[in-house]
Amino acid sequence: MKSLILFMVLLTLWLLMSGYYNILLISLGIISCAFCVYVAKRGKIIDDEGLPIFFMPRLLNYLMWLFKEILMSNLATAKVIINGKVEPETFTVKASQVTDVAKVTYANSITLTPGTVTTKMQKNIFEVHALNSDFGDDVRTNEMDKKVTWLEGKK
Amino acid sequence: MELILDILTGICFFIASLSVIIGACGLIKLPDVFSRIHAAGMIDTGGTAFFIIGMVFQTGWSLITVKLILIGVFIFFTSPVTSHVTANLARQKNILPVGKKIGKIL
Amino acid sequence: MFLAGLIACAITGILILVRIILGETTFDRILAVNSLGTVIVIGISLHGFYSNRPEFLDIAIVYALINFIGTVAVLKLFSSGSLGGDK
Known part of the structure; x- marks a missing residue:
């Protein structure tokens, strides 16, 4: 649940900062956001303090x-x-x-x-x-x- | 409408420039590290906030506004952290602040 | 108007440089470098607006992040002699 919220926040940040909306760049964004969420989950930093x-x-x-x-x-x-x-x-x-x-x-x-x-x-x-x-x-x-x-x- | 926005931006920039320059003067004038942190905090909060508000008046609503607000949020979150780390490390290295101490100090 | 802001940022930068040169302890210098970073972030975005190229804001965001990470890393190195991990 927390990972999903983190993924949505990261993806929103990507879409706001990029400004280009074609299929290649959006899929690259999804891949990198998923990788970030995986790293955060593996490092066990998704808890109450990360998202109060x-x-x-x-x-x-x-x-x-x-x-x-x-x-x-x-x-x-x-x-x-x-x-x-x-x-x-x-x-x-x-x-x-x-x-x-x-x-x-x-x-x-x-x-x-x-x-x-x-x-x-x-x-x-x-x-x-x-x-x-x-x-x-x-x-x-x-x-x-x-x-x-x-x-x-x-x- | 354009004129009103320009005047608002001018007022914001004036306040921000004043606060930034007074903060830098304080950075030179105040006596020790702990007092200088207050002047640096003035540059980080007052100056940045008013410069960013002034620039937001000029852009209107677009992706640029979002980026400006993001810069403001970053600086507002990171400025107290660096101030606290600096002050904490100075205390760890046994630098005592000048002035009076009230009660027992950690 | 943007030019006036840029000039104010330049004056502030010079005053902070005076503190970096004078500073008695290391903490004074680190604090002053951090403030100089903040002023440079504002200056980059003001220059972007002044020359009608708001793409400069991306550089300002990156500069703000690197400024924070760099300051904390230098302070950590100064306090414990290593940047963490296995010694």
């Missing part, structure tokens, strides 16, 4: 919120760089997600917003480096943590 279906229903909503957040912190980072008032700080936060994919999503979201970077992680404790105490407070209020837990939808 349980994210899908709420993903769009989360992405909208994340873009708004990235925009705001871009503005704040630009202000800090121009003013030159840099007071870096390092602290740890606790992640309340269950699955590994959701933890990675949370850590990646922290890193994607400029101003905060995840530097280390052990089980469910992240070490975060922030450019300023304002950015640090944004992470410490746990708003993003709640959003990602909601996105995971396991509770």
Whole structure:
């Protein structure tokens, strides 16, 4: 089932990127997609982490919120760089997600917003480096943590 | 209609150029590796996003738009990974960030 | 308009090159090279639009992928002294 979805995604990518629709090129595409799926199956990398279906229903909503957040912190980072008032700080936060994919999503979201970077992680404790105490407070209020837990939808 | 799209593209390019140049200035100005990662993240998110939105306004709907959005998705997925790998490796080699540490650090 | 974007990318590239020359640690240089790769990806696609040949976008996609793989490979080699597999 998962292999079939992977095959369809790869074939869609091939058709979108190629732009030529004659029989020779489409059959070549089908052959190479099938080979890729075979290699992935032999390497045992088709599992829940490769295609997290349980994210899908709420993903769009989360992405909208994340873009708004990235925009705001871009503005704040630009202000800090121009003013030159840099007071870096390092602290740890606790992640309340269950699955590994959701933890990675949370850590990646922290890193994607400029101003905060995840530097280390052990089980469910992240070490975060922030450019300023304002950015640090944004992470410490746990708003993003709640959003990602909601996105995971396991509770 | 053409004029409105051109003006929108111009605004997007202006914001993107500003954010890219400020990010590069931060890359030079900030004190240590961990702070410079924030400036690099600004180039990767703000600059790329607005340049790509501006180019999408110019193309309309075609296969080129799909390719542009694919570039954006690639960069949005790979940028935090490289930032995290760099920061993690710097911590493994025992480089401590400047500034204050709150609580116990891993 | 595209020319203005290209000029901004060029200025950014020069500023990043300054950081590559100055950089105190290896991580500074790797980070700066990665940022330079991102700016070059944007520059390639802008140049494609500027000269009315949008086929350049394919090259930009390939450059983005190779940039990521190259950065991670260099960091892995730097951390463990090998690229995995049997030692």
